[in-house]
Amino acid sequence: MTLAEISKIIEAEVITGKERLDTEVKIGCASDLMSDVLAFAKPDAILITGLATQQVIYTADVADINAICFIRGKQPDPQTVKLAAKKDMTLMATHLPMFVSCGRLFAGGLRGLGYLDINLKDGQR
Amino acid sequence: MAKDKTFTKIQELTYELKVRDAMIASAITVEPKQSVSELREVMRVNRISGAPVVDQGRVVGLISIEDFIKCQAQGELDARVEQKMTTNVDTLYADEPLVHAVRKFDQHGYGRFPVIEREDKHLVGILTKGNIIKCLLKKLEIDYHEEEIHRYRASHIFEDIIADRTRLLLEYDIAAKDFDRAGQSASELKKTLYRLGISPEVVRRVAIAAFEAEVNIIVFSDGGKLTVSVCSDRITLAASDRGPGIPDTELAMQPSYSTAPDWIREMGFGAGMGLSNIKNCADEMSLVSQVGKGTDLEVIIHLNGTKRSQSTETTESEGHATPEPRTREQP
Numbered sequence: 447m448t449l450a451e452i453s454k455i456i457e458a459e460v461i462t463g464k465e466r467l468d469t470e471v472k473i474g475c476a477s478d479l480m481s482d483v484l485a486f487a488k489p490d491a492i493l494i495t496g497l498a499t500q501q502v503i504y505t506a507d508v509a510d511i512n513a514i515c516f517i518r519g520k521q522p523d524p525q526t527v528k529l530a531a532k533k534d535m536t537l538m539a540t541h542l543p544m545f546v547s548c549g550r551l552f553a554g555g556l557r558g559l560g561y562l563d564i565n566l567k568d569g570q571r
Numbered sequence: 572m573a574k575d576k577t578f579t580k581i582q583e584l585t586y587e588l589k590v591r592d593a594m595i596a597s598a599i600t601v602e603p604k605q606s607v608s609e610l611r612e613v614m615r616v617n618r619i620s621g622a623p624v625v626d627q628g629r630v631v632g633l634i635s636i637e638d639f640i641k642c643q644a645q646g647e648l649d650a651r652v653e654q655k656m657t658t659n660v661d662t663l664y665a666d667e668p669l670v671h672a673v674r675k676f677d678q679h680g681y682g683r684f685p686v687i688e689r690e691d692k693h694l695v696g697i698l699t700k701g702n703i704i705k706c707l708l709k710k711l712e713i714d715y716h717e718e719e720i721h722r723y724r725a726s727h728i729f730e731d732i733i734a735d736r737t738r739l740l741l742e743y744d745i746a747a748k749d750f751d752r753a754g755q756s757a758s759e760l761k762k763t764l765y766r767l768g769i770s771p772e773v774v775r776r777v778a779i780a781a782f783e784a785e786v787n788i789i790v791f792s793d794g795g796k797l798t799v800s801v802c803s804d805r806i807t808l809a810a811s812d813r814g815p816g817i818p819d820t821e822l823a824m825q826p827s828y829s830t831a832p833d834w835i836r837e838m839g840f841g842a843g844m845g846l847s848n849i850k851n852c853a854d855e856m857s858l859v860s861q862v863g864k865g866t867d868l869e870v871i872i873h874l875n876g877t878k879r880s881q882s883t884e885t886t887e888s889e890g891h892a893t894p895e896p897r898t899r900e901q902p
Contacts, residue, residue: 465582481844484779485851497839504754505839508761508778510771533758534583 447471447556449513449536452492455554456540456547458515462527463536471513474556476548480505486559487511494547498522498539503529512536517544584710585670590663593672593706594686594696600625601634603653607642610634610652623685624656628693630685632656663698664689669706676700728767729803739767739801745785745812747794750838756797757782767801773872776852777806780870783845784810790835791815792866808870816862824850824858 450467453460460467475487476494480501483493489510495502498520506514514530516522516539522530530537540547552558599617601610603626613622614636621635634656642648642655663672663684675684686696729737741763743756761778765771781797788795788810795812817823824846831841850856853870860866 462586465586478839479842479844480839481783481842481848484782485844485848495839499838500751501754501838501840504758505782507758508754508775508782510775531586 447551447554449492449538451554452513452515452551452556453538455550456515456542458538458540461522461537461539462531463513463534466512466534466536469513469536471556474548474551474558475511476544476558483511484509488559492556494544494551496520496544498526500526500529502526503533503535506535507533514538515540515547517542517547581707581711582670584707584714585673586668588669588706588710589665590667590669590672590686590698591665591696592710593669593702594665594698595702596696598623598685598694598697600694601652602626603631603651603656605652606648607639607650607652607655608648611639611648614639621683623660623694623697624652625694628691630660630662630687630692630694632658633660633683633685635682660685662687665695669703672698672703676703737803741799741801743785743797743799745788745795745797747792748789750789750835753786753789753838753840754782756785760797760799764801764806769801769806769874773806773874776872777808780808780849780852780872781810783848784808784868784870786840787845787868788812790831790841795865804874806872806874808872810866810868810870812865814863814865816864817858817860817866818862820858820860 447470448467449469449471452458452471453467470490471492472490473488473492474494475483475491477483478496480497483495483505487493487509491511492513492515493502493506493511494515494517496517498516499522502514503526506512512534513536516537519539519541521539522537527537542550599613599619599622601613601622601624603624610622614620621633623630624632624634632653634652638655638657642650647655661675661679661681661684663675663686665686665688672684675681683697683699685694686698687693688695728739741760743760745756746752757778760781761774764774764777777799781799785797788797792812793814795810798809798811800807800809822828825843826847827843829841829843831843835841846858849868849870852872854873855871857869858866
């Protein structure tokens with residue numbers, strides 16, 4: 447699924463990185479907990495989160511994630527957008543809540559970690 | 572289709588650069604009351620094919636060589652510029668990203684746009700397609716050159732230096748409670764390790780461990796530093812702080828155990844996963860803490876790969892098992 451398709455499915459407005467909308471995304475990663483993102487995220491993922499701080503950008507950067515979608519109408523401040531642009535990331539924002547965003551994307555064909563090579567053990571979370 | 576990298580780089584630059592960066596600041600202009608024959612002289616002397624028409628600093632029209640040729644054909648060289656100019660001129664703001672200009676050129680097929688200041692609408696320059704190309708080439712050259720120098724210098728350190736052992740030491744100061752900058756050092760470290768030519772998988776593990784350690788220092792300690800030592804076979808990440816220390820390191824190592832205040836949780840951290848994340852990234856790890864003195868965390872990651880990927884798979888037996896806070900050998 448490309449970033450352009452994702453933004454269409456969840457009615458997200460692209461904030462920065464429009465030039466990379468044809469990038470292919472393999473998995474979705476939805477979390478408000480940055481430690482979980484660091485622990486589980488894989489490259490070529492889109493991060494769907496209700497947090498819109500600079501730490502989200504740093505987290506994504508360290509976890510090799512190049513696309514982030516903010517949900518529930520959260521908007522990052524200009525400094526956060528600038529940081530993302532500097533790191534060649536695409537940011538988008540939707541008014542939809544987390545559950546609906548993920549549901550629509552899953553229905554649209556995007557999969558999460560559980561469908562790939564990782565089975566989360568009970569003890570992990 | 573394979574993606575053309577230069578193309579995306581240029582696209583990126585058109586977002587980054589402003590119209591002001593590319594425009595010619597000293598625009599040659601004519602006034603509405605001037606005659607068309609005067610316009611000819613202005614174009615001839617300055618070797619330009621058109622000019623904005625300006626009245627008291629504001630752009631009121633645009634006149635080009637085409638307008639002039641029409642006038643000449645109809646014998647109207649005495650006509651005033653204001654009678655022959657194109658009114659309703661499309662302009663660009665100096666602070667707009669260059670990509671807007673590129674789009675306007677595509678849409679309208681004009682040869683030039685007057686550039687005005689957003690506040691007072693006064694003319695400050697003019698932009699042609701040629702100006703855009705020149706500006707992009709210059710920027711590309713600078714960027715390319717800088718990155719080349721970085722890469723070259725970094726990746727040759729270990730080859731160029733003659734010693735029995737070489738160790739590159741990187742230090743990052745971490746201020747207490749400075750949450751706005753949390754993640755910055757890890758991010759910088761990641762970029763640096765890439766430049767050193769270290770494999771992406773290892774860079775990722777070091778960066779994740781560094782990020783969590785950085786957040787820990789910011790949130791819980793009175794300040795400290797990250798020290799990263801790069802050798803030919805391993806990377807050692809040491810996070811040390813000046814206190815207050817952890818009373819029970821064994822407890823702190825347990826996943827989901829947390830003493831973090833609410834404000835940290837609101838920022839997406841503080842769920843008690845930091846140390847276990849670090850452990851998952853490490854080949855060896857030790858955590859030593861003395862209440863009142865400080866905490867020293869050391870993480871070793873081998874460069875020749877012992878641990879697979881990000882090690883979410885290592886938890887089968889470790890998930891609820893008692894974690895070992897001291898040095899741990901990997902199978």
